[in-house]
Amino acid sequence: MAIGTPQADGWISLRSGNKAPIVDAFQQIQRLHAHLSGLVADDALHLARAAWDTLLTMPRQDLGPDEGHDLCALIFTRSEQHATLSGIGIDRIWAWTHDALTVIAGPDHPELSAPGIPKLPPRALVLEEPAALYLGLCHDEKAVPNNPEEALRLSGLST
């Protein structure tokens, strides 16, 4: 989902309660959307912080049957001054630059933590030159893409 305003905007991709029945999972997404949709901040760092603060403080039941213990999230924010990328429960991150997908963080990256709501907001990676697109692979995701085309297809961005 998109967040923010033209001054500082961004996108949140998350997975939580994905084992729940479709209708239950969707209702949970609607609750998450309601919590996150009004976020406003004056720059990218503050917007990322606001997003994480919201996730950390919202009622746990709104994060699904596992109350957020299975949460995987990737948050990108940008403003005139900065762009940031932060996440939890992400095993790998690709960036789409120069018409190609490049791995920018692998499973051993120190900033990529295990799934679940953390006690503190994860540290945001400040990006000097943001890519057009970032893709994250959720922890324990079985379908690991072997090439950029497959990554786009598995993420639902292409058919």
Added chain:
Amino acid sequence: MTPLLRGDLSGLSFPDDLPQLREEALLALREGTPLSNLFRALATEHPMALGDLVVGPKALEGAIAVREALEELDALEQAVPAGGLYQRLAILGKASQSEVLQAAVTRHPRASWLIRLSEAIEPTPGTAHLKATVQEPWFGGICRAHAQAGHLEALHQVAATGRLEPVIGLLAAGFRSESLDAGAAALHVNPKAPLAAHVSAMLGPQTDTWLSSIVSRLQSRESAEYLTQSAAPFPKTFNILAAVLPGLR
């Protein structure tokens, strides 16, 4: 009625006596004598001979023989693989084809060969299979199989009863426009159907594009109102619905 037609198989040896068996069965068919006793006895004592008689290379032809065979399916399925059995029975009796398909659908509702059998028999392929399995928990898989086979009309008919599985099946098979029509038809009779939930599980980030395209196909204000209630995560759809809702009756 001869002893054979009464079901007395004593003294017969198969396959040597198959020609005699066939002769008597053909004569009985011509005279309108029931074959049920003979078929029952063969099913019990010589199912392979029954298989040869009703679906073999020189099988009895016509709807009457096929209908009698349908009474002995337990034995026939032991003698002949089910897919080939029903395909052959359908060929042998044009007038009994719908009964053959119904029996196949009832006994083997998850069989993949039903797709081809329904194409060979039904004017609207998929109709009987979809109707027979609509209450099953795996109905979505049946819809996908028929969508992949291009059975669009039958799927639309099921969607028009308010079911969403055909919509998802059509989407999965790449029939985008047809899936939109089916989704609108489903919402028309079942405005509260959780369309956005099912489509977002299928399409992920492309959900908003698909959902926004269905708005112009909606046939009632009620379906638009209910869709609006679940459209908040999809800004394009939400905005279009907000624009068109005042004009819908």
